[in-house]
Amino acid sequence: MFSDLFLLGWTESRAAELPPLTVPARVSRVDRGAAEVIAADGQQHAKYGARVRRASADDPVALPCVGDWVALRELPEGRYELDAVLPRTSAFVRGGVSRDSRGGLSGDGQGQVLAANVDIVFVAEPSMHATDFADLGRIERLVALAWESGGTPVVLVTKSDLFDRGLDELLADVRTAAPGVDVHAVSSMRGDGVELARGYLEGSRTAVVLGPSGAGKSTLVNAMAGGGVMDTQQVRAADGRGRHTTVHRELIPLPGGGLVIDTPGIRRVGLYDMSEGVELVFSDIEELAAGCRFDDCGHESEPGCAVLAALENGELPERRLLSWRKLQREATWMASRTDARLRKEQRDKWKVIHKEMRRTGRNRP
Missing domain, CATH: 3.40.50.300 (P-loop containing nucleotide triphosphate hydrolases)
Structure with missing residues (x-):
């Protein structure tokens, strides 16, 4: 059944991720509310099912995107519905x-x-x-x-x-x-x-x-x-x-x-949920920072800063340090925005629960 899909990257281990009564496909292009996918029987157009719409309403990251493996459910009229997005490896x-x-x-x-x-x-x-x-x-x-x-x-x-x-x-x-x-x-x-x-x-x-x-x-x-x-x-x-x-x-x-x-040309790319990415790109600064006098050195004006010493002796280009500072600030800012959104979602969730508790409490005999 999946022989043609192996050329698209399908693996045996993914079969266990499929919901019952669905078939796998890979997303080749997305449109508003639907996707073009490649299934074992060829190219298909599949509209998003209720489960996908609910998940993406809570978090846009859950929306199907190009490269996703998805589960298709065949409808009685012969069309396909995109029922679920399978776990992503990247x-x-x-x-x-x-x-x-x-x-x-x-x-x-x-x-x-x-x-x-x-x-x-x-x-x-x-x-x-x-x-x-x-x-x-x-x-x-x-x-x-x-x-x-x-x-x-x-x-x-x-x-x-x-x-x-x-x-x-x-x-x-x-x-x-x-x-x-x-x-x-x-x-x-x-x-x-x-x-x-x-x-x-x-x-x-x-x-x-x-x-x-x-x-x-x-x-x-x-x-x-x-x-x-x-x-x-x-x-x-x-x-x-x-x-x-x-x-x-x-x-x-x-x-x-x-x-x-x-992909289309990217005019601006904001960082998202960034942790190790910046560290890997600036591994040279991370290595220099290991020689700083203080573990929490911010590489601004602290005494004994190995990063600033490398800047002064020409080992580290100033452009490189300025770029590191910029991405660090942006990553910190995006992390704070993510935390604020999660806190708001948690508060909204408890408001609904408390409202329901008050309502059911009033209705008790």
Whole structure:
């Protein structure tokens, strides 16, 4: 029954997670209130069932997303209903950060899942534009979220054919922003590095490609797939950027095995439930901090701070420390928003219980 689904990443162990009288499928695309899924009998359109709607009303993270394994229930008229989302082995979640009425940042402590059950997170950063080079701060943020997701980050410096000289120095800078992470230069137009990236997806492994609009994500997906599976547009001569064409996330099976999720360009990625991700991205600062005089050193002005000493002697770039401080503040802020939301939900729950207790107490004879 599941023979075709193994190519999509299905495993025997997942069979025990299926609710009775349901069949498995993998989400390839989501729409409002429904999803396109790939089941053993082909592509299907499935509307969300009552259980999924209830779960997502309490927490948007429970909404089906691209890459999810789900349980389908066949309805009497022959259509399918998406009955449940199976447990995720990994999830790339960004924080629910938006603009308030005064133009400032606000957040409800809830997140949005961009991709699920992903093995590899390709962080695509264009090698250069007309006036700037790779955004190291954005790379640090995306790699932190990739580590936190449970996937393995790989940084792809795209459009390397547009970089005339100094590519090795640029790659060295990127490696300082992503310690312990594989970093490769890729030119989808020339085919440089494409097979190397394709090699990360042997068998039925799944990757998601993340990065800003114009990073060449869809062009890379097409190169890996060996054909035009995603729409692309030409690079603008004025600034070297590609016009953004992908407007939805989509799971694409690749010839010969492996899957890739293409995504729209990400303008802002808020941290969500962050703990180890920032520590892994800034492992160099964590190692320096072990030499600080005080265990609770904040690396601001404390005496005996090994981090500030490394900053003064040039061992640690100032940009790196400023980026660490920024992500630490944001992670702390998002954690406080999440805690506040959970406390409110708990209070609301007890209000309902107490109201019901008062009501039933009054009705007793």
